[in-house]
Amino acid sequence: AEESGGEVTDTELSVTGGTISGTLNDAGTVKIYKGIPYAAAPVGELRWKSPQPVESWEGVRACTEYSAAAVQPEQGPFLMWTDEFIIDTSKGYSEDCLYLNVWTPVDAENAPVVMYIHGGGNTSGGASCDVYDGEQLAQKGVVYVTINYRVGIFGFLASTELSAESADGVSGNYAIQDQLAALRWVKDNISAFGGNPDNVTIAGQSAGSLNVNMLTVCPEAAGLFRNAVTMSYNAIQTTLPTLVEKEAEGDAIFAGRTLEEMRALSQDEAQALSGSDLATGMATYNIDGKYVIGNYRDTLTAKQGNDVNVISGMVTGDTGLFGSFLSGASMLAGGDEPETAEEYQALAKERLGDLSELFLTAYPAETDEDVAAALERSNFDDAVALQECNARARAENGNAKTYVYMFTHGMPGNDPVSTGAFHTADVPYWLNHFSEARKELWTDTDYAVGDAMSDFLANFANSGDPNGDGVPAWTPYDAESNAFTYMELGDTISEQVMDGSRAEFWRAWYGNLLA
Numbered sequence: 001a002e003e004s005g006g007e008v009t010d011t012e013l014s015v016t017g018g019t020i021s022g023t024l025n026d027a028g029t030v031k032i033y034k035g036i037p038y039a040a041a042p043v044g045e046l047r048w049k050s051p052q053p054v055e056s057w058e059g060v061r062a063c064t065e066y067s068a069a070a071v072q073p074e075q076g077p078f079l080m081w082t083d084e085f086i087i088d089t090s091k092g093y094s095e096d097c098l099y100l101n102v103w104t105p106v107d108a109e110n111a112p113v114v115m116y117i118h119g120g121g122n123t124s125g126g127a128s129c130d131v132y133d134g135e136q137l138a139q140k141g142v143v144y145v146t147i148n149y150r151v152g153i154f155g156f157l158a159s160t161e162l163s164a165e166s167a168d169g170v171s172g173n174y175a176i177q178d179q180l181a182a183l184r185w186v187k188d189n190i191s192a193f194g195g196n197p198d199n200v201t202i203a204g205q206s207a208g209s210l211n212v213n214m215l216t217v218c219p220e221a222a223g224l225f226r227n228a229v230t231m232s233y234n235a236i237q238t239t240l241p242t243l244v245e246k247e248a249e250g251d252a253i254f255a256g257r258t259l260e261e262m263r264a265l266s267q268d269e270a271q272a273l274s275g276s277d278l279a280t281g282m283a284t285y286n287i288d289g290k291y292v293i294g295n296y297r298d299t300l301t302a303k304q305g306n307d308v309n310v311i312s313g314m315v316t317g318d319t320g321l322f323g324s325f326l327s328g329a330s331m332l333a334g335g336d337e338p339e340t341a342e343e344y345q346a347l348a349k350e351r352l353g354d355l356s357e358l359f360l361t362a363y364p365a366e367t368d369e370d371v372a373a374a375l376e377r378s379n380f381d382d383a384v385a386l387q388e389c390n391a392r393a394r395a396e397n398g399n400a401k402t403y404v405y406m407f408t409h410g411m412p413g414n415d416p417v418s419t420g421a422f423h424t425a426d427v428p429y430w431l432n433h434f435s436e437a438r439k440e441l442w443t444d445t446d447y448a449v450g451d452a453m454s455d456f457l458a459n460f461a462n463s464g465d466p467n468g469d470g471v472p473a474w475t476p477y478d479a480e481s482n483a484f485t486y487m488e489l490g491d492t493i494s495e496q497v498m499d500g501s502r503a504e505f506w507r508a509w510y511g512n513l514l515a
Contacts, residue, residue, distance in 0.1 A: 015189045017054040020063045024106070030138045031193070033102045035067040038185035039178065041096035042150060047263050047270075048162055048174065051098060051181040067099035068092050069126035070151045071267045079331070080317075080413070080422045084130040084435040091128075095154060095267050100147040100182055101127055103134035108143055108194025112201065112461035115145040115186055115225070117179060119206030119232075119424065122283035123152040123274075131424070136432035136450075140458040143195035144431075145186060149178035149211075153274035153282055154267075158243060159250035161259045170288035172246045176214055177291060183215075183224040201227040201461040205427050207283070209233035216306050217299040218291055227464050229311045229457065231430070232318050232423055235296035236390045236513065246286035297513075300397040307398030309464035311456075312387050313405030313486070317422035319379035326351060326378060337375055340368045344375075355508055362501040377502075380406070384498055385506035388484050389513035391477035401476035403466055408490035409449050412441035426489070429453045445491055452493050482507075482514065 011022040011031050022033035039051035046052055068091040069075075075086055105111065116132060118125045127146035134144030149155065158172025165171075187197045202225045204212040212228050213235040215221045241249075253273050254262060262270070274282045285292050299305050321331050326347055329335030338344040344365045349356040365374040384406060391402035407426040413419035428434060432454035434442050456466040456474070466474050472494055474487050484498035484506070498506075507514055 012060060013192045015192060016185060017061075018057040019060045021060050022102075023064050025135050029106055030135050031102075031104050031106055032135070033063040033104075033193075034065050035099045036063050036102065037098065038100050038147070039098040039181045042098060042154070042174075043095045045263065047095065047154070048157055048171065050166075050174070050177050054185075066091065066101065066126075066128035067148065068094035068097055069128065070097040070148055071095055071154055071271050072120075072124040072151055073271075075124060080418045080420075081424065082413075082418050082437060084428075084437045085424055086129060087124075087126040088128040093267075095150075097126075097148045097150065098178060098181070099127075100145055100185070101134075102143065102145050102190075102193055103138040104143045104193040104195065105138050105141060108141070110191075110196045111141055111143045111194050112199045112458070113143045113145065113186060113190050113195040113197070114201045114203055114457065114461050115147065115183065117147060117149070117202065117204035117208040117211045119204065119208040120151065122155065122175060122207040122210070125151065125207070130435050130437070131427050131433065132431070133433045134431060137454055137458065140432070140454060142458050142461050143190060143193055145182075145190070147179065147182040149175050149182070151175065151283065153253075153270060156246075156283055156285070157250050157253065158246035158286055159254055159259075160247045161254070162250070163243065163247060165259065168288075168290050170243060170290050172243065172250070172286045173288055173291040176211065176218065176285065179211060179215060180218070180220055180224070180291075183221065187224060198226075199461070200225040201229065203229035203231070203430075203457075205231035205424060206233055210235055210238070213296055214285060214292060216308055216310070217293070217296055217304065218306070219293060219304070220291055222306050225306075225308065227309045227311075227460060229430075229460070230313075231426060232314050234312070234314070234386045234390050236386060236393060238296055240292065240295055241284060241286050243286045243288045246284070297393050300393040303397055305394075305397045307400045309400045309460070310391075310394060310402045311405065311460055311466060312390055312402055313407060313426075313489075314383040314387065315407040315421045315423060315426050316380060316383075317420055317425065318383060321423045324375060324379055325382040326375060338371060341365045341371060344371045352509075355505065358501070358505045358508060362505045381498055381502055381506060384484055384486055385510055387486065388477065388482075388506075389510050392479065392482070392514055395477060395479040401465070403460075403474055403476050404486040405489050406486050406496075408488055409445075410491075412438060412443065412446065414438075414441070426453075429489070430457050449489065449491070449493065453489060 071093045155175035162171035209230040210233045323330040363374040363378045365371045387404040410420045411425040429450040432450040459468040460466040
């Protein structure tokens with residue numbers, strides 16, 4: 001409905017289950033809906049079952065606030081992740097978590113859709129983080145959706161009893177089933193919001209990126225999306241357990257309890273079981289033959305993946321979090337980097353063997369002062385090379401294009417820990433959303449980078465190609481040239497090519513992945 005002046009005032013619309021209402025942004029240009037159920041609450045008898053259809057409601061359901069997050073350990077700011085990177089905990093944690101949120105331009109008509117899948121190691125997180133806000137992306141003509149899904153023991157527990165109960169004879173991959181249910185909800189309902197159900201792009205960061213990768217090789221996801229954006233997780237070397245292995249782990253967690261007794265546990269009692277030493281793989285998908293038919297790379301090279309266009313990249317801070325190429329030292333695992341040229345050269349020879357001479361030619365450190373820069377450069381190039389390996393495997397799968405990026409722009413922060421291109425720092429720029437928490441810190445450079453990156457994303461959602469007016473030309477991966485080409489998303493944005501002795505080393509090191 002509209003007032004005579006043309007101002008949109010009515011946000012009511014019909015979706016699966018009933019009628020909902022939302023809110024408008026301050027400018028009156030974006031409709032916002034929060035807490036829309038996309039599946040029944042997976043509680044009681046539905047704990048550790050495939051998501052079931054939404055239960056209908058009477059009247060108008062006000063969808064104006066985020067739902068509770070999935071059950072997980074208590075969350076709060078830590079390391080570089082300040083408040084805007086942490087879920088809203090005011091609603092607490094609940095198994096009743098299968099809700100999504102939508103931002104849509106008031107004049108949207110057959111608009112491209114982006115569905116964002118949150119990170120958090122698949123053991124935590126949710127859609128209510130401030131950095132996932134979609135108002136600015138909607139201003140660029142995109143219908144934007146964020147979703148919750150089951151994490152940890154609720155999203156990944158397998159057991160022989162659960163598999164026996166399932167009509168498909170499988171268990172454990174509930175998180176990806178939730179994401180599929182959300183995609184099907186989008187297919188069925190997004191046209192009511194002005195979105196095009198046949199032009200959906202999925203995007204995710206960290207564990208959300210793993211989930212996006214897995215959806216690109218999931219046969220159940222075929223036809224549910226056209227494009228994918230994977231940020232800071234590369235599944236090309238991921239090896240998953242079999243269903244039998246996960247069932248054995250789950251049977252040990254059951255510890256003699258029946259399935260009925262397991263479902264009778266409170267959500268906190270069930271969550272406590274994921275603290276067991278037996279649950280080390282609690283956030284790991286299993287190869288069940290239905291939702292996950294094989295390891296990511298194997299599925300692609302067998303040409304069994306979904307042929308979708310992909311933007312794939314990492315940030316410079318990922319290495320510091322996950323591990324240095326040469327030493328393995330990381331923020332999470334600890335360890336030390338070599339400090340002297342002698343230590344550096346010795347470690348290269350120990351780790352790389354016959355390829356050490358090639359590495360030391362590409363990344364020389366003749367003096368102690370050279371070591372830090374050589375390590376930083378080799379870590380960065382390793383991330384580029386792995387993205388190229390991913391692009392190569394995707395090229396083998398079909399005809400779709402892959403666009404590789406490295407995010408190097410430093411986010412401004414109040415202290416050194418929350419400054420730089422750290423893990424997750426690229427997300428606000430992709431969405432062009434700059435938090436109030438850093439209001440006094442954002443610069444014109446931040447706004448320019450965010451404007452360009454969100455243009456790339458909006459273009460990609462629209463056509464499967466990030467290129468367009470006002471942004472630098474971005475070349476997709478070329479399997480014939482096999483060039484290490486990537487878009488550097490830094491203080492300035494420009495395409496780069498790694499070549500010479502550096503490229504020569506990585507082609508040798510990842511030879512089987514780049515053959």
